Amino acid sequence: MRNGVFWAILVATGLVFVVVSRLTIANEYFYYAGYVVLEYIVLATAWNILGGYTGYTNFGTGAFFAAGAYSSVVLFKLPALLLATFHWKIPAIPVPVMIAVGGVVAGLLGLGTGYLTLRLRGVFFAIATLALSIVLQTLIVNWGFVGGSRGTYVIRPPAAPLGGGYIQYLFTLMVLLAVIAVGIARSIERSRLGLGFHAIRDDELAAEATGVPTLRLKLISTTISGALMGMAGAPLPYFVTYLTPTASFDLAYAVNSVAMPVIGGMTSWIGPLIGAILLGTIQQLGTVGFFLDLKLDPTFNLLIVGLLLILFVIIAPNGIVGLVRSWMGRRET
Amino acid sequence: MADALLDVNGLGKRFGGFVALDGIDLTVAKGERLGLIGPNGSGKSTLVNCLCGTLQNETGAVVFKGKPLDGLIAHERTRLGLARSFQLPKPFHSLSLADNIRIPLLYTVNARHGHHLSDAAIAERCEELLSHVNLADKARHRPRDLTQVEMRKLELARAVATQPTLLFADEAMAGLSHSEIEEILALLMRLNDEGITIVLIEHIMSAVMSFSTRLVVLVAGHKIADALPQEAIRNPEVEKAYLGE
Numbered sequence: 001m002r003n004g005v006f007w008a009i010l011v012a013t014g015l016v017f018v019v020v021s022r023l024t025i026a027n028e029y030f031y032y033a034g035y036v037v038l039e040y041i042v043l044a045t046a047w048n049i050l051g052g053y054t055g056y057t058n059f060g061t062g063a064f065f066a067a068g069a070y071s072s073v074v075l076f077k078l079p080a081l082l083l084a085t086f087h088w089k090i091p092a093i094p095v096p097v098m099i100a101v102g103g104v105v106a107g108l109l110g111l112g113t114g115y116l117t118l119r120l121r122g123v124f125f126a127i128a129t130l131a132l133s134i135v136l137q138t139l140i141v142n143w144g145f146v147g148g149s150r151g152t153y154v155i156r157p158p159a160a161p162l163g164g165g166y167i168q169y170l171f172t173l174m175v176l177l178a179v180i181a182v183g184i185a186r187s188i189e190r191s192r193l194g195l196g197f198h199a200i201r202d203d204e205l206a207a208e209a210t211g212v213p214t215l216r217l218k219l220i221s222t223t224i225s226g227a228l229m230g231m232a233g234a235p236l237p238y239f240v241t242y243l244t245p246t247a248s249f250d251l252a253y254a255v256n257s258v259a260m261p262v263i264g265g266m267t268s269w270i271g272p273l274i275g276a277i278l279l280g281t282i283q284q285l286g287t288v289g290f291f292l293d294l295k296l297d298p299t300f301n302l303l304i305v306g307l308l309l310i311l312f313v314i315i316a317p318n319g320i321v322g323l324v325r326s327w328m329g330r331r332e333t
Numbered sequence: 334m335a336d337a338l339l340d341v342n343g344l345g346k347r348f349g350g351f352v353a354l355d356g357i358d359l360t361v362a363k364g365e366r367l368g369l370i371g372p373n374g375s376g377k378s379t380l381v382n383c384l385c386g387t388l389q390n391e392t393g394a395v396v397f398k399g400k401p402l403d404g405l406i407a408h409e410r411t412r413l414g415l416a417r418s419f420q421l422p423k424p425f426h427s428l429s430l431a432d433n434i435r436i437p438l439l440y441t442v443n444a445r446h447g448h449h450l451s452d453a454a455i456a457e458r459c460e461e462l463l464s465h466v467n468l469a470d471k472a473r474h475r476p477r478d479l480t481q482v483e484m485r486k487l488e489l490a491r492a493v494a495t496q497p498t499l500l501f502a503d504e505a506m507a508g509l510s511h512s513e514i515e516e517i518l519a520l521l522m523r524l525n526d527e528g529i530t531i532v533l534i535e536h537i538m539s540a541v542m543s544f545s546t547r548l549v550v551l552v553a554g555h556k557i558a559d560a561l562p563q564e565a566i567r568n569p570e571v572e573k574a575y576l577g578e
Contacts, residue, residue, distance in 0.1 A: 192439045199425050199436050205387060206423035208407035209416070211441030211495060215406075267427065 014179040031171040037280035038174040044260035044272035045181040046228030052266030055201030060129030061257040066248040068102030068233030099234040106230020114222030151244030154237035185269040265321025344393030368545030416497030424476035431472040437494040
């Protein structure tokens with residue numbers, strides 16, 4: 001399928017999804033749960049650009065995600081700050097602008113992290129990204145302006161653009177972000193850039209020897225991946241309305257954004273999508289006690305992720321996509 | 334040498350306290366078939382790694398096509414026309430053979446000034462390069478489906494896809510049977526006929542002797558001989574290195 005056609009179908013799917021859910025579902029909880037699943041689609045897809053395509057395991061999703069969230073907090077507090085210090089009056093900054101800024105901030109963070117850590121491979125790179133998350137969390141905890149360790153309230157505007165409640169607005173934005181993330185991932189996969197990423201993942205020395213500028217490509221990869229994660233985090237303050245460092249740096253983000261592509265399949269854009277929908281939905285059902293019948297505590301949802309992850313790594317290391325492909329390959333022969 | 338394609342002057346490389354290469358001088362003329370031999374651990378692969386930018390040499394200067402290579406990283410050297418195959422084949426194992434070949438076409442050939450192959454031209458060139466090494470019918474396969482000799486051929490085809498002026502074939506025949514060695518030699522001969530200068534690093538003496546127009550011998554990081562093949566192997570120092578006293 002040509003790239004343009006794919007984008008058109010993707011955007012149409014997103015649009016239909018938003019319109020149909022708006023027309024048929026009034027229960028706000030659907031939008032809360034849907035927002036989280038969509039957020040994971042963005043995070044898993046973003047993670048896979050660096051982790052799946054380029055072969056660098058990132059355990060610092062929380063850092064990039066929180067960078068987006070906290071840049072929104074800064075922008076949210078900016079009008080009041082400017083008014084108090086310089087007597088400048090500026091209007092409240094709309095969420096789409098925050099998403100763009102969050103993307104830029106997290107993208108720059110990705111670029112910087114890449115520059116400092118990309119000499120490390122495998123488990124060492126993973127440890128460095130985990131450390132990044134901790135360093136950034138420490139900085140935020142000690143930064144009073146954004147609420148420090150106490151956290152901060154972010155008040156939603158009384159009226160939501162596009163009609164409906166504010167959660168429906170955030171849900172719509174997250175659908176848009178998911179469309180953008182999946183579209184970018186798919187475009188990269190079929191491009192010269194994607195082929196270069198794959199070459200780096202398979203063998204960095206051989207990639208260099210065949211002319212692939214590995215450092216530049218790895219920086220592009222960390223930047224795109226980080227930017228998308230930051231964009232996913234930017235609306236978070238409005239979603240939770242009370243943002244704390246522990247909530248925004250939650251390890252669940254890192255674990256899930258690794259587990260979802262692994263379970264879905266890391267070689268293709270559709271893998272993280274399937275993984276995020278599957279795991280995200282299971283966890284949402286777990287959170288509301290869907291599994292209470294099984295006498296399980298709702299907080300057991302991360303346990304489900306862990307078990308599925310172990311199961312897939314052992315039985316289907318290429319994820320669901322790999323299972324389907326090998327099944328189809330067997331049918332052909 | 335006035336028409337030298339590659340000119341290496343006093344190249345030195347250490348790994349901690351171990352001197353891997355010491356004051357290597359070497360020139361390679363355009364169109365030459367140079368055999369580079371030496372016992373295990375004599376520094377042959379380290380020399381290739383330094384010349385191709387995989388490792389950085391501490392001392393000495395390398396001039397290729399009249400341009401100093403100092404400070405250039407591996408992919409920049411590849412784009413200048415230096416290609417290599419690896420001693421242990423390093424295919425891109427998750428990609429099809431055709432995609433393995435597409436990478437150098439996209440990243441090296443298309444990155445040079447005045448070149449821009451269209452997608453169709455790239456597809457055509459991939460097929461051509463693979464059929465040169467009799468792998469065209471496996472273009473959609475992954476490297477894991479290949480035999481050892483096919484893997485070596487893929488390694489060479491991928492290096493040749495960069496349209497090199499100078500090709501380092503690092504033990505392209507290790508572990509192959511006699512007829513397979515003949516096959517690879519014929520392939521290298523044809524590439525040389527097409528104008529590619531070749532440096533062959535090899536342990537199989539019959540192959541080196543029949544292929545090379547000149548022989549350079551490394552022992553323990555020093556160059557001990559640089560002469561016509563027949564002369565070089567009669568050099569007493571070379572005999573000592575290979576056979577003992």
